[in-house]
Amino acid sequence: MKINFFEDRVLITEIYDFIPKHVFECGQCFRWEEQSDGSYTGVAHNRVINVALNDDTLVISNTNRQDFEKIWLEYFDLNRNYSKIRDKLTMDSRMGPVVEYGKGLRILKQDEWECLVSFIISANKSILQIKKIIEDISMRFGDYIGNFRGKDYFSFPDCPTVANMEIRDIRDCKVGYRDKYIHRAAKHIQANPEWLYSLKHLDYEDVSNELKKLDVDIIPVYKNLQDAE
Structure with missing residues (x-):
């Protein structure tokens, strides 16, 4: 995972365990809405941001480096290695289909x-x-x-x-x-x-x-x- 900062957005490349639809529509949060372009706009921690996944690049718009490091890094649980968790869970044959079904889901650090x-x-x-x-x-x-x-x-x-x-x-x-x-x-x-x-x-x-x-x-x-x- 590589992070690039711009004036009003953050780009995270080589991210493989983040599928916005699974994160925002699984029933854990209620303030995220899918947009016409397939991205998601939501409210969290008194901020409004837009999240889009383009291939293996996650784009977080309407934010900056300070907020990303203070809020969004933890909110999206980006420091946790979900690939390692997935690999461990799939060692159990009963969990394999479940993990595949929910791949890309992350537990949000909500208020x-x-x-x-x-x-x-x-x-x-x-x-x-x-x-x-x-x-x-x-x-x-x-x-x-x-x-x-x-x-x-x-x-x-x-x-x-x-x-x-x-x-x-x-x-x-x-x-x-x-x-x-x-x-x-x-x-x-x-x-x-x-x-x-x-x-x-x-x-x-x-x-x-x-x-x-x-x-x-x-x-x-x-x-x-x-x-x-």
């Missing part, structure tokens, strides 16, 4: 708060529905990021913003019965600012127990969230 809310919303919702709800919440309550290629983009509202909202405002974004769960989660995290970010240091069982603290009535929702990781 924990936005990811949590997205998966609360995801219960009994299609990916398209989740995307529409997240977009609506962002347009109504997020901050304006800017216009990129003729479209305005907004950040996902932070936890304090959601915690201070009325439940009916959340409900207006068509989240259904999840409105109170989102609000309760925001209130819990607002009162315990480091709690959500501490989960990544715990094992599966401890994370499961911590998630139950959010609300006893939504254990099944959070069980789905854990299993999706």
Whole structure:
């Protein structure tokens, strides 16, 4: 993998384990949209970027070296050798077809708060529905990021913003019965600012127990969230 920096884009050549369609349409993220040219434009970490794969060259547009090294290198998990992982997994004959089917998929390093809310919303919702709800919440309550290629983009509202909202405002974004769960989660995290970010240091069982603290009535929702990781 070789990285070349330009004023408003980054080119990564000799990259063999990155297929945008598999990364952005697998159900792990909801703010990426395919464009007419086959590229993907998305919002993450209060930035808007476009990602395109041309043969073995990944082009990340509307960014610079500083943001790439500070945000996108980790966000796209580019320091991890997925080829080595794939080779190891395919040693098991049962895993071979699975690995082939999902090749080019990378686990994104997403914002924990936005990811949590997205998966609360995801219960009994299609990916398209989740995307529409997240977009609506962002347009109504997020901050304006800017216009990129003729479209305005907004950040996902932070936890304090959601915690201070009325439940009916959340409900207006068509989240259904999840409105109170989102609000309760925001209130819990607002009162315990480091709690959500501490989960990544715990094992599966401890994370499961911590998630139950959010609300006893939504254990099944959070069980789905854990299993999706």
